[in-house]
Amino acid sequence: MTFQYKVFLTVVECGSFTKAGEKLGLTQSGVSHNIAKLESELGIVLLRRNRNGLSLTDAGERVMPHIRQIMHHAALLEQEAALIQGLEVGSIKVGTFSSFSSKVLPQLIHRFTESYPNIQLELYEGGYEEIEEWIASGTVDVGFLTQPSREFETVPLxxxxxxxxxxxxxxxxxxxxxxxxxxxxxxxxxxxxxxxxxxxxxxxxxxxxxxxxxxxxxxxxxxxxxxxxxxxxxxxxxxxxxxxxxxxxxxxxxxxxREINMAFKSFKAASPSTKKWIEAVKDHLK
Missing domain, CATH: 3.40.190.290 (D-Maltodextrin-Binding Protein; domain 2)
Known part of the structure; x- marks a missing residue:
């Protein structure tokens, strides 16, 4: 069922079955099949299809945080198992704004991927309020902001x-x-x-x-x-x-x-790969 959770989250993030399929390497019918199977197993309707695209049902809104938590802990388990085997693997979702993406991120990513070639980075670019929402919802693991936040742990850069x-x-x-x-x-x-x-x-x-x-x-x-x-x-x-x-x-x-900050929910609860990224950013910009 974990894969179906991943399909569901990807559909919500992409806003369409077609785009989610492209991202996951599935056909549109493959995406639809996984969503239908998940809805059947849970006994609830998660997504509403209409002319304007897709939207979460009330039930979908309620279970979304729990599904994000399950996927977060699944990633922690996989990374912990890899560490036991002496491997450093995982994926990190990073929220960033355009000027930081163009001026600072390329060097950061180059250095990080040289040190950790098996850790994948996925970038989400948007406005400052969007990035805060992404951190809060768990859409991204880490985000870059232009002011400190009381809601998250922040590191001034x-x-x-x-x-x-x-x-x-x-x-x-x-x-x-x-x-x-x-x-x-x-x-x-x-x-x-x-x-x-x-x-x-x-x-x-x-x-x-x-x-x-x-x-x-x-x-x-x-x-x-x-x-x-x-x-x-x-x-x-x-x-x-x-x-x-x-x-x-x-x-x-x-x-x-203006102060550029790195923000995340909790360093203690972060995945091993996210902790590596946080430390690498701090080291690069100290």
Whole structure:
């Protein structure tokens, strides 16, 4: 029945039988057969099929946490047995956001897979709130966040400085540093990708009210608008590509950081492979 649990969780995560089948190497009918068999053995309907796709029934919602726990303990058992045999195997699901994925993860993954070639990594990329939900639900074992969380165990990794990005011929382009006060009434593009609260707090503390022309969630769109001279923005360094044509990056006079953290439910309850990953990340970014 463990495999049927895996099929069920994969269907829920993928949102369709077809995508789940592609991920598991099964036909759509094979996925459907496993779900039907699981529902028959449990005596309940787990999934609701409609025009908009799939959704969990009330019964499915109730049993989901238990199925995740069973799969978690099954993975612990397999990894513990492998350790007894002197093997280091397993899989880790990691929740990450786009700028961390592009700037930090490649080196981390390269180092980790060199040391532990038999441990598989599966990446889930999304927004900060999504990552917190994934950690809470057990969808991922570990997630990277831009602020500490009271709900999970967190490990601070590094500080990501916020800087001012402007068009290359902006009237501030010759400045060595940008005073926060100088942004008052300035055409401003407000990021919405998590750091907006930090920026709004900084501006409020200084009594500065820029003219917010747009609020943008997509980093590429934000940068393109700055390139076109539609306004300036404050943006985390981690988000910036190595080179951005026709722009200038200038630090703030008041240094402001966002803190990048690694979060997980419990180190003590984590699988051996997840513990290896946590220690490897800490070692790499110390």
């Amino acid at each position: 590094f500080q990501d400085e916020l800087v001012v990005l402007m068009q290359e011929n902006h009237r501030f382009h010759t400045k060595k540093m940008i005073e926060v006060d100088s942004l008052h009434d300035e055409s401003f593009i407000m990021p919405k990708a998590g750091c907006d609260q930090l920026i709004k707090k900084l501006l409020k503390e200084r009594g500065v009210k820029p003219h917010v022309v747009f609020e943008i969630g997509d980093n590429n769109t934000l940068i393109s608008m700055v390139q076109e001279g539609l306004g300036v923005t404050i943006i985390p360094t981690l988000i910036l590509p190595p080179q951005i044509p026709h722009t200038k990056v200038i630090p703030l006079e008041t240094t402001v950081y």
